[in-house]
Amino acid sequence: MALKNKKSNFSEWYTEVIQRADLADYGPVSGTMIMKPNGYSLWETAQKYFNKKIKRDGVQNAYFPMLIPERLLLKESKHIEGFAPEVAWVTQGGKSKLKE
Numbered sequence: 001m002a003l004k005n006k007k008s009n010f011s012e013w014y015t016e017v018i019q020r021a022d023l024a025d026y027g028p029v030s031g032t033m034i035m036k037p038n039g040y041s042l043w044e045t046a047q048k049y050f051n052k053k054i055k056r057d058g059v060q061n062a063y064f065p066m067l068i069p070e071r072l073l074l075k076e077s078k079h080i081e082g083f084a085p086e087v088a089w090v091t092q093g094g095k096s097k098l099k100e
Helices: 010-020 037-056 070-074 077-086
Strands: 024-026 033-035
Touching: 010 024, 033 037, 070 077
Parallel strands: none
Antiparallel strands: 024 033
């Protein structure tokens, strides 16, 4: 079966390539992805390549929280405008309502 047309809908084409190559699949929660072994191997290879390049320039890696308060997200409202429909709003942790 032929792939969808890359030029008419790049997003659909890209998703189809990733799934057919068995690199990743949709996760059990809307908006999440599962990186399968070959996909994760590609990720590690890309990390090694870029780490080598950026460390040469003195850049240090950092990890940031996956969840951020809405007030901080709104500071970037113009940038996130296109992503807004996909934002997951976490309002509860366990049995406790979150303050922010």
